[in-house]
Amino acid sequence: MIELEGVPELIDPVMVAAFEGWNDAGDAASTAVAHLEREWKGEVFAALDAEDYYDFQVNRPTVWMDAGVRKITWPTTRLSVVRVGGEKPRDLVLVRGIEPSMRWRSFCNELLGFAHELGVELVVILGALLGDTPHTRPVPISGTTSDPDLAQRMDLEETKYEGPTGIVGVLQEACTHAGVPAVSLWAAVPHYVSQPPNPKATMALLNRLEDLIDVRIPLGELPEDARAWQVGVDQLAAEDSEVAEYVQTLEEARDTAELPEASGEAIAREFERYLRRRDGGGPPGAPGAPGGHATEGGDGPPSPGSYRRDSPSERTRPPKPPKPNADDAKPSADDEDSSED
Numbered sequence: 001m002i003e004l005e006g007v008p009e010l011i012d013p014v015m016v017a018a019f020e021g022w023n024d025a026g027d028a029a030s031t032a033v034a035h036l037e038r039e040w041k042g043e044v045f046a047a048l049d050a051e052d053y054y055d056f057q058v059n060r061p062t063v064w065m066d067a068g069v070r071k072i073t074w075p076t077t078r079l080s081v082v083r084v085g086g087e088k089p090r091d092l093v094l095v096r097g098i099e100p101s102m103r104w105r106s107f108c109n110e111l112l113g114f115a116h117e118l119g120v121e122l123v124v125i126l127g128a129l130l131g132d133t134p135h136t137r138p139v140p141i142s143g144t145t146s147d148p149d150l151a152q153r154m155d156l157e158e159t160k161y162e163g164p165t166g167i168v169g170v171l172q173e174a175c176t177h178a179g180v181p182a183v184s185l186w187a188a189v190p191h192y193v194s195q196p197p198n199p200k201a202t203m204a205l206l207n208r209l210e211d212l213i214d215v216r217i218p219l220g221e222l223p224e225d226a227r228a229w230q231v232g233v234d235q236l237a238a239e240d241s242e243v244a245e246y247v248q249t250l251e252e253a254r255d256t257a258e259l260p261e262a263s264g265e266a267i268a269r270e271f272e273r274y275l276r277r278r279d280g281g282g283p284p285g286a287p288g289a290p291g292g293h294a295t296e297g298g299d300g301p302p303s304p305g306s307y308r309r310d311s312p313s314e315r316t317r318p319p320k321p322p323k324p325n326a327d328d329a330k331p332s333a334d335d336e337d338s339s340e341d
Contacts, residue, residue, distance in 0.1 A: 007045050007081060007118065010091040014213050015115050018126040019077070021099030023166040025189040026198030029126035032205045033096045039218045042080035042094050046114065050074040053100035053107050077107075079114060084215045092215075093118055099167045107167070108174035115180055123175050123182040124212065126205050127168040128198075131188035134250035135233045139204035140188040143212065146176045154212065156183060185209060190250075192243065193233050199225035 016036065018029035036042065050056075059075035077097025084090055093114070100107045115123060133140055144159040145151050151158040161169075168184055175182030185208050187201040203222045210217045237243045 010081065010093070010118055011083070012090040013081075013093055013118055013120050014090065015093040015095060015111075015118075015120045015123045016126065016209065017095035017111070017123065017171065019097055019099045019167050021166070023099065023127040023129070023168040025128040025130045025187075026194055026201055027196035028128035028187050028189060028198045028201035028205060030096060031197055031199075031202045032126055032209070033094050035202065035206065035220070035222065036082065036092065036217070037080055037094055037096065039220060040082035040084065040092075042082040044078045044080045046079040048077045048097070048107070048110060050076040053077075053103055054098065055101035058101055059098050077111075081118075086216065088214075090213075090215065093120060104167060104170050105174070108171050111171065112174060112178050112180065115175075120180065122213070123171075123180055124209060125168050125172055125182065125184045126187075126209070127166075127184060128187040128189050128201055128205070130191040130194055132250060132253075133188045133190055134247050134254055135190045135193055135200070135230060135237075136247065136251060137254050139201045141204050141208040142186045142188075143183055143208065144186070145181075145183045146173060147181060150181050150183070154183065159184075183212065185212070192246070193236075197225075197229075199229050 016033060018024065018033040020027065020030045024030050050061075054075050056075070061072050061074045063070055063072055065071070075098050077095060077100075080094045080096075082092050082094060084092060095111060114120075131140070143154070143156040144161075145154070145156050146159055148158050150156065172182045172184050185205055187205050189198055189201050199222050203219060203226050206217050206219065206222070237247050
């Protein structure tokens, strides 16, 4: 039985979810939801019973001290609610946790129970995957859904993915079968620099979410962190000729594939977002800046605001990629392509 006595009546609520693990390359998705919680001071109102869904040998609890008393934090999934102000206020139900180890159908049913009780109108699930994308270009963001009508109405792709999936895909299908509109937003993270955090991918997900649900999301320190991240990766790539050559190959493939996208419509979308941010008084995050907007589309991950600008001697070198042949130069994400839900 789900009891939500402490939660007020919500206004046009949207549920935004992300899960650490297989669907969260570079911690980009879970960090995006953590950013929303922090910026809007979300208050946790519910947590799923960790005993039901997690293998504690895989996701271990942590011990910490509180005023000299030892306490344990169990790995789980928590729900919080935030109200977004403005001319048309609305509420976001934020779901942040770890991909469960077992009983995925029960896990999804429990989240859907909360969605039903809270009157959620749309579920947006964030994910991130490793892909053949250069770090020097805007982060590719794909929006997918299983509902053809929703795909047409919200300008999304109707997913055609077949293959292994994670909790993002399972939850989206559970929503579809329950009659709850659901969308997945995926960020493609460069596979050669997959270590978290990735503030550039986090910011790209938030920008796409902002467009999708028509709210202005304060970015805080994310634009600065994204620029620092890109400068750091640029320096690491410049120190290794093979990595630099590989990045150039990816850039050429990406630019060739996206030439048709350099249209007046795409430029207009970027300019409209810039104007919204300027009028709202938030950080502009000017289009085209390093770590800028993508033009198309538990308590553990490092927060974007604490992204550390390492000195060159402290950085971890990206793994050296194999020298690509003609076939390898093609953009791909075969394990979980950008159409995966």
